[in-house]
Amino acid sequence: MQLIKSSTVYDVVIIGSGAGGGMAGYVLANAGIKVLMLEAGPFFDPAKDSQQLKWPYQSPRRGGNATRPMGDFDAAFGGWQIDGEPYTQKDGSEFQWFRSRMLGGRTNHWARISLRMGPKDFKCRTSYGDGDDWPITYDEIRPYYDKVDRLIGVYGSMEGMDNDPDGIFLPPPPPRLNEHFVKKAATGLGIKVIAGRGSVLTAPLPGNTDRQACFYCGQCNRSCKIYGDFSSSSCLVIPALKTGNLTVTTGAFVREILTGDDGLASGVSYINKDDGQEYQVNAKTVILAASTCESARILLNSRSSRHPNGLANSSNAVGKYLHDSTQGGGAAILPQLLDRPRFNEDGVGSLHLYAPWWLDGKKQPFARGYHLEIFGGMMMPSYGGYFGFEGSIVPYLNGYFPGRDGKMKPGGGFGASLKDDYRRFYGSWAGVGCHGASTAREDNYCEIDPNVVDKYGIPVLRFRYKWNSDDVAQAKHMQETSQAVVKAMGGISLVPPAGPENNYGLDKPGKGIHEVGTVRMGDDPKKAPLNKWGQANDCKNLFVTDGSVFTQQSEKNPTWTILALSMRTAEYLLDQRKKQNI
Amino acid sequence: MNRRESLRAIGIGALSAATLLDGCKTNPNKAAAEAAPAPNIDPTGRQDFEIARDKSLNSQTFFDAHEKATITALADIIIPRDDHSGSASEAGVPDFIEFIVKDEPQHQLPMRGGLRWLDMECLNRFDKDFVGCTLQQQVAVVSDIAYPAIAKPNFQPGVSFFNKMRDLTAIGFFTSKMGIADLGYKGNTPGKWEGVPPEVLKHYGL
Numbered sequence: 001m002q003l004i005k006s007s008t009v010y011d012v013v014i015i016g017s018g019a020g021g022g023m024a025g026y027v028l029a030n031a032g033i034k035v036l037m038l039e040a041g042p043f044f045d046p047a048k049d050s051q052q053l054k055w056p057y058q059s060p061r062r063g064g065n066a067t068r069p070m071g072d073f074d075a076a077f078g079g080w081q082i083d084g085e086p087y088t089q090k091d092g093s094e095f096q097w098f099r100s101r102m103l104g105g106r107t108n109h110w111a112r113i114s115l116r117m118g119p120k121d122f123k124c125r126t127s128y129g130d131g132d133d134w135p136i137t138y139d140e141i142r143p144y145y146d147k148v149d150r151l152i153g154v155y156g157s158m159e160g161m162d163n164d165p166d167g168i169f170l171p172p173p174p175p176r177l178n179e180h181f182v183k184k185a186a187t188g189l190g191i192k193v194i195a196g197r198g199s200v201l202t203a204p205l206p207g208n209t210d211r212q213a214c215f216y217c218g219q220c221n222r223s224c225k226i227y228g229d230f231s232s233s234s235c236l237v238i239p240a241l242k243t244g245n246l247t248v249t250t251g252a253f254v255r256e257i258l259t260g261d262d263g264l265a266s267g268v269s270y271i272n273k274d275d276g277q278e279y280q281v282n283a284k285t286v287i288l289a290a291s292t293c294e295s296a297r298i299l300l301n302s303r304s305s306r307h308p309n310g311l312a313n314s315s316n317a318v319g320k321y322l323h324d325s326t327q328g329g330g331a332a333i334l335p336q337l338l339d340r341p342r343f344n345e346d347g348v349g350s351l352h353l354y355a356p357w358w359l360d361g362k363k364q365p366f367a368r369g370y371h372l373e374i375f376g377g378m379m380m381p382s383y384g385g386y387f388g389f390e391g392s393i394v395p396y397l398n399g400y401f402p403g404r405d406g407k408m409k410p411g412g413g414f415g416a417s418l419k420d421d422y423r424r425f426y427g428s429w430a431g432v433g434c435h436g437a438s439t440a441r442e443d444n445y446c447e448i449d450p451n452v453v454d455k456y457g458i459p460v461l462r463f464r465y466k467w468n469s470d471d472v473a474q475a476k477h478m479q480e481t482s483q484a485v486v487k488a489m490g491g492i493s494l495v496p497p498a499g500p501e502n503n504y505g506l507d508k509p510g511k512g513i514h515e516v517g518t519v520r521m522g523d524d525p526k527k528a529p530l531n532k533w534g535q536a537n538d539c540k541n542l543f544v545t546d547g548s549v550f551t552q553q554s555e556k557n558p559t560w561t562i563l564a565l566s567m568r569t570a571e572y573l574l575d576q577r578k579k580q581n582i
Numbered sequence: 583m584n585r586r587e588s589l590r591a592i593g594i595g596a597l598s599a600a601t602l603l604d605g606c607k608t609n610p611n612k613a614a615a616e617a618a619p620a621p622n623i624d625p626t627g628r629q630d631f632e633i634a635r636d637k638s639l640n641s642q643t644f645f646d647a648h649e650k651a652t653i654t655a656l657a658d659i660i661i662p663r664d665d666h667s668g669s670a671s672e673a674g675v676p677d678f679i680e681f682i683v684k685d686e687p688q689h690q691l692p693m694r695g696g697l698r699w700l701d702m703e704c705l706n707r708f709d710k711d712f713v714g715c716t717l718q719q720q721v722a723v724v725s726d727i728a729y730p731a732i733a734k735p736n737f738q739p740g741v742s743f744f745n746k747m748r749d750l751t752a753i754g755f756f757t758s759k760m761g762i763a764d765l766g767y768k769g770n771t772p773g774k775w776e777g778v779p780p781e782v783l784k785h786y787g788l
Contacts, residue, residue: 042629051627053770056757058624060636062678063757066685067632077629174777180788215772222627341782346769380770381756389753395745399731410729414660414748422756423666426765 003278010036010247012573013268013283015254015298018105019559020546020566021289022232023148026239027570029246033577036281037237038252038270040290041077041101044108046223046234050075053217056382063382069098071385075223075231076100076109084455088462095322095446095463096510097293103250104223104233105291106513107559112220112229112350113373114154114199114560116145118163120360121554124439130367130470131439134551135523135532138165144564152230152563153205155348156197164356164556170202173216175352176345178376178430181334183353185488186372186432191358191481193374198350199230199560210239218379220349229349252279255458256302256311257286257542263306265542271456285573285582288519289546289566293322293446296518296548297461299529300448312519312529312536312544319447321440321520322465323553325512326370328475328505330482331431332491333397334376338424345377355432357555366473368437370555372481376430393494394418394425400492429494432485434478437555438471440517444509465509475506514558516550534569541582545569639684645694651713652697653679653747659717659724660751667764670755678754689746696743703740 012028014021017039028035046052051073056062059072066072069079078100087097100106119138120127142165148154149168156169172195175183183193200220201213211234212226220229227234240246251274258280260266267282288295296319302311310318357369383389398421399411409417449462467475479498486493498505509515522528525537534549536542545566547558576582625633645653657670657679667673683689700723701711708719715723727733727740728748755761778788 049627054624054626055759055762055770057759057762060623060640060681061685062682062753064682064685067629067635073627075627173775177778177782177786177788180778180783180786184788216775217770217772219770336786341779341785342766342768343779343782344768344771344773345775345778346773347775378767378769380767381762381765383753383757389749389757391752391756392749394752395748410732412729412731412745412748414724414728415662416664418748419661419664419666422752423765426767 001277003280005280006282009282009284010034011283012036012285012287013038013281014287014289015257015268016105016289016291016294016546017103017237017248018232018289018291018546019107019562021287022104022107022236022240023563023566024287024289024543024545024570025246026236027567028574029240029243031574032245033574035240035246036283037246037248038254038268038281039103039248039250040253040273041103041250043248043250044075044077044103044223044233045238046075046227046231047225050223050225052219052222052225056380061384064384070109070221071382073219073222074109074385075221076106077102085460086452086454087460088449088452090462090464091466093463093465094508095465096508097461097463098510098513099291099294103237103248104231107230107232108223109221110513110559112198112200112348113354113557114197114230115556116165116167117554117556117561118165120163121552121556124368124552128367131552132522135521135528141561141564141568144568145560147567148560148563150206152199152235153201153208153211154197154199154560155195155202157195159194161356163360167197169197170205172196173200173202173348173352175374176347176377177340178334178337178427179353179374181337181489182374182376182430182432182485185485186355186374188488189481189484191355191372193353193355193372196351196354196373198348200348200350201228202348211235214348216344216346216348218346218349250274253456253458254290254298255456256298257288259302259304259306259311259539261306263539265311265539285541285543287569287573288542288544291546292515292518292548293461295544295546296446297448299519301459307538312538312542314538315525315527315529317442317520317527318529319518320442320445321517322444322446322463322515323438323440323517324465324509325514325553325555325557326436326438326467326471326474326478327434327507327512328478328482329431329433329495330479330486331429331494332486332489333393333425333428333494334430334489334491335401335428336490337428338401340378340427342378342427346380347377364473364477366470366477367439368470368474368555370434370436370474370478373433373435374430375433378427381426390429391422391425394422397425397492430489430491431494432482434482435512435514435555435557436471436474436478437553438467440520440550440552441468446518467503467506467509472500472503472506475504479504514547514553516547516553516558519544519548520551521549522551533572534565535572543569543573639681642684643680644683644690645680648711648713649694649697650676650680652700652711655713655720656700656724656747657751657754659720660748661755667760670751673755673758673760675751675754675758678758679750682750682753689750692743692746696739696747699739699743
């Protein structure tokens, strides 16, 4: 084994190629900066590597999830568990950590739901009496949201809602049949349902000839061969490579950020997974964007005499304030849709209908809200993904509905009659997913487990995460809402009611894959590792641009905010270079 | 979340899973039947370890010839040929079940044990194993285990097995080319989504 030290000094080394790293790389490379991007996984170009338009029978497991948690055709490599890369838990925590080691990171599997946080979301303490305020306002980040909208493209409808700001929108896709029923039911309950907001090109993106408009296969999670949706690879990293200013090293698994005697970042140490050798590269500036938890891990593992508590951690806040979305929801079979008409309603692989939090400002037994993601319709029959095979419910439900002859029969069965039931039920389900804001807390955190290393010898993360009473109260409300929607549709609920013994169906923390907050921004360097530019207070040539920088999440999915903040940080870095402050 | 993820996230996967018995790994060496030829899998977007794993699974055989014959007969009782489409075996369901129990080993013990339970039930009742029975006799036994809510308690092991067998059969059939056409799924093809056809909206009063 060898330690290979490069003599090249890059202007900037970026750790990670997901939304945060990709955007920073794009901005800097286009500004003429020499950038090295380190990615822990392999290269991935959707144009060549996407499994889009494969049929289930082209997979021996019919789309099953033996090697990919979200199904055989999902673009994301990795998952909740990765061989040789463990993480541990503390105090009975069950935090689930999804990692996608590949170019584009977790932008490979996401549902492209692209929401701006609102003015109140940036001032959580002031607005809701809970959590902390960000050191920035919506008005400060708004120009970057605008630029992200124009650069990447997002569909939606202009609504003029105070805390759910509109963007620069492409036309939204119309709802599927089943989603009309959900909208009608929710509207009747006083819930305002609007078009979804997603980064899918429902129309050509002005000024962009590298990406084509969506052809409506509904498979964004497989990644798009024509770059019709947003992945960090297709929209940011691959275009940035074309500038000639960006170099991407894949298979580069980062150990730590190196610092000099002056305490400033001097480079990065990594193992190359392809050749097994150890490398050190030099950088004038380091941008960390390895994902919320991995970034905290790298900082905590970057100990030195100047930074004995880990890099950028004099505040002792790195790893703390970890918070993920709350999740719940409901689904139902709609009896009126048995034997429904067939047509192609794949639509987009993002959200068609969406209900922003509709009780903002109304007194609730919890501080923050949640939104509804509405879904339903005829999916391509498949096994795997999160759900498995949707037809699996048929033998459990066919005893509750009269047959074509009007007669009831016992549930289950076999033969021609059962075969017909699968046909009758196909595409008759609909539901709502609820995704809410959880408040960042100091006692929900990840830290280095002193006793365990991964297969590269790098100390691993240990998680401590408990939902609090606010989260559970929110989950109870989610359940009441989704059951009310199901009832109003006349649906047969597919989700058994959950009680306090299982937190009203609240999913395990981490399962939202919206975890943020471990390297937060703040006004006070004693309490927060980063200033309002994403710059480390203890190390001025270190910036962080992934979800870890969030002071406080909202019920809006985080990716669009990560992109806007990363763009803002990259432009600030350019400005500081120009002023020779860095 | 996409639609499939949303369903799982809110616990629907548990509905069917709750009825499935837990399994454990079984020694695959007992297999006597010939390995099915490895299907030609498009390597696009596949990781090396996935390609190697598929190859390895396809080189092994789990079910012996008798078990495979029993699965075939049972699958065709669950999903027979009708006016719309062919039977489970015509859609390749037995080969899918052979693969999926190797891919998801938790199915192995419940399937192997369940097939044996079925044979014993037939032997006790008709003095022949399942495949040796007449179709009428086979249907008589299946009828006792195919309706969970009304099955007699002593048939419970058979009910649990049949739930799994029925699920795997339906998965195999309705994810095949034949089964997808039978369901009438029209997508997975480039097009333009302009919303629900007006006559459909009108029909549903929307």
